Amino acid sequence: MGKALFALSRRLHRYAGLLLLLYLIFVGVTGILLNHPTMISALSVPRWLVPPSYQIEEWNRGSLRSVVFSEREPSVGFVAGTEGIWKTTDGGVTFEPMASGYPRSRALRRTNHIVLLEEEEEAPARLLAATRGGLFVASVDDAEWRRIPLAPGDEHVRKILRIGERLVVFTNSNAYEAYGEAGGDLPHFTLVDPDRLHGGEGGTTEGVSLVRLMFALHSGAVWGMPGRLLIDAAGVALIFLSASAIYLWYFPRSRRRSAGAPRKDGIGRRLFPWLFKYHLKIGVWATLFLILFAGTALFMPPSPLVPMTVRKVVPPQYWPGPLPANPWHGNIGNATYDPVRDEILVELRGGTGRSVWRAPADFSTPFARDAARLPIGAMGSNVLEIKADGTLVVGSFSGLYQRSAGGGALIDLSTGEPADPRPFRRGEGGWQTAGYFETPSGERFVVTHDEGLIGIGGAQPNGRFKMPDELKQGYRMPLWSFLFEVHNGRILRDWLSSHYYLISFLGALSLLLITFTGLFDWAYRKLPARPGKGRPEKRKEDPAK
Numbered sequence: 100m101g102k103a104l105f106a107l108s109r110r111l112h113r114y115a116g117l118l119l120l121l122y123l124i125f126v127g128v129t130g131i132l133l134n135h136p137t138m139i140s141a142l143s144v145p146r147w148l149v150p151p152s153y154q155i156e157e158w159n160r161g162s163l164r165s166v167v168f169s170e171r172e173p174s175v176g177f178v179a180g181t182e183g184i185w186k187t188t189d190g191g192v193t194f195e196p197m198a199s200g201y202p203r204s205r206a207l208r209r210t211n212h213i214v215l216l217e218e219e220e221e222a223p224a225r226l227l228a229a230t231r232g233g234l235f236v237a238s239v240d241d242a243e244w245r246r247i248p249l250a251p252g253d254e255h256v257r258k259i260l261r262i263g264e265r266l267v268v269f270t271n272s273n274a275y276e277a278y279g280e281a282g283g284d285l286p287h288f289t290l291v292d293p294d295r296l297h298g299g300e301g302g303t304t305e306g307v308s309l310v311r312l313m314f315a316l317h318s319g320a321v322w323g324m325p326g327r328l329l330i331d332a333a334g335v336a337l338i339f340l341s342a343s344a345i346y347l348w349y350f351p352r353s354r355r356r357s358a359g360a361p362r363k364d365g366i367g368r369r370l371f372p373w374l375f376k377y378h379l380k381i382g383v384w385a386t387l388f389l390i391l392f393a394g395t396a397l398f399m400p401p402s403p404l405v406p407m408t409v410r411k412v413v414p415p416q417y418w419p420g421p422l423p424a425n426p427w428h429g430n431i432g433n434a435t436y437d438p439v440r441d442e443i444l445v446e447l448r449g450g451t452g453r454s455v456w457r458a459p460a461d462f463s464t465p466f467a468r469d470a471a472r473l474p475i476g477a478m479g480s481n482v483l484e485i486k487a488d489g490t491l492v493v494g495s496f497s498g499l500y501q502r503s504a505g506g507g508a509l510i511d512l513s514t515g516e517p518a519d520p521r522p523f524r525r526g527e528g529g530w531q532t533a534g535y536f537e538t539p540s541g542e543r544f545v546v547t548h549d550e551g552l553i554g555i556g557g558a559q560p561n562g563r564f565k566m567p568d569e570l571k572q573g574y575r576m577p578l579w580s581f582l583f584e585v586h587n588g589r590i591l592r593d594w595l596s597s598h599y600y601l602i603s604f605l606g607a608l609s610l611l612l613i614t615f616t617g618l619f620d621w622a623y624r625k626l627p628a629r630p631g632k633g634r635p636e637k638r639k640e641d642p643a644k
Contacts, residue, residue: 157551166536191563200244207232229256298465302426333388494532
């Protein structure tokens with residue numbers, strides 16, 4: 100029975116491993132690179148290597164997220180998104196890039212929000228840009244960008260709020276404020292005392308989502324940089340195990356084919372025992388990490404098991420690594436200013452999803468959770484604005500919605516009907532909202548992730564807001580984003596349609612099978628056998644068989 104089970108286990112290990120050799124090598128290489136985004140942030144993939152569904156058309160895929168027009172000259176406007184910032188001087192008919200001094204990296208130039216400062220008539224207008232690579236400012240006259248320092252380290256800037264003569268900038272972890280006229284030199288931003296923001300509440304104090312834990316364990320980030328490096332080492336082990344398996348399978352067959360030839364003590368014969376020995380040793384040492392890789396991948400997007408973890412929360416005391424002292428660290432998604440109530444709203448990622456918090460605009464008291472429920476999807480809001488009359492506009496991959504001042508009904512702008520405010524529910528119109536803007540004449544447009552620019556309430560582009568050919572033809576996908584789509588198999592959805600999710604799911608299950616059968620094979624060879632009542636013997640086999 101034991102021998103038969105060993106034979107079955109060895110066959111499963113061998114043929115499942117051979118079937119997934121290239122996949123596992125690819126997963127190991129891409130996983131290591133994904134674990135160090137700053138190392139590859141300057142690299143990108145040319146358009147011809149990017150599948151059609153990932154290429155940009157009509158401002159889709161976040162290439163347009165924020166638009167502002169000049170109050171002095173309404174025909175002058177600026178468009179911002181994943182491809183940087185573009186300027187129009189004819190109301191949106193033509194566009195020119197504003198790239199001088201802007202981040203060259205395709206990843207760092209991604210722009211979340213822009214604000215145009217035009218306080219003094221005689222002073223040149225200036226444009227502020229919130230990017231993944233920091234906060235930037237440029238004079239509209241010379242269009243030369245300069246970086247505004249916020250903190251010693253780089254922070255992902257989410258939103259810029261203009262409150263009277265004060266500017267408030269929210270990054271993914273902190274808030275900064277500056278005072279002064281727009282015509283001065285670089286605004287000097289100071290960090291808002293974190294206690295004035297959260298008072299020790301929100302974010303990680305409410306617990307951390309189970310999905311986030313899966314990502315943190317999968318990358319090792321739960322233990323900081325040492326954890327990432329340890330996972331990198333396990334990734335190298337996975338690559339070695341997969342590459343060595345190729346030779347361990349090929350060499351015995353090559354030897355059998357040349358059985359009649361004279362035996363030579365060549366490099367191949369000397370290499371085989373060494374590879375076999377360390378294939379076993381490294382495989383055993385890496386077992387726990389291989390199980391960690393596969394087990395967490397089963398509960399990460401796009402796996403069909405993700406719904407089992409979406410609403411689950413890990414209490415802070417059970418988080419397996421250190422949590423930041425700032426509970427808002429990495430949890431700020433968006434923000435806006437309410438001029439009617441003189442308050443700031445912040446969208447925060449917490450244990451049970453996305454929530455909105457309110458506080459006085461001067462931060463005189465910490466933020467408190469807003470009782471109102473907004474339909475913000477799991478990936479957060481891309482639009483969060485409150486107009487001068489108090490009208491709220493919120494958009495995410497769950498749709499685009501509007502609520503009048505005073506807490507009126509929430510309206511789905513894709514249908515014009517009252518909306519279900521529950522999160523993670525897409526509106527009937529299916530608008531996966533990436534951006535939203537209004538023209539000086541009051542026309543409204545939504546920009547969706549897939550379709551691009553769509554008019555609201557009968558608004559039509561009428562020859563305006565056409566994406567420049569230069570932007571479309573010169574598109575390059577950030578390498579990190581490309582590798583992420585490769586790593587989880589989503590890159591093949593153009594060919595596999597909705598079945599693409601099976602790649603990572605079945606790959607994870609197969610890696611578990613290979614790992615457990617390999618462990619069993621090692622234990623069978625290593626542990627003593629008792630064929631009878633005699634003295635225990637260790638099993639000896641020719642590993643080349």
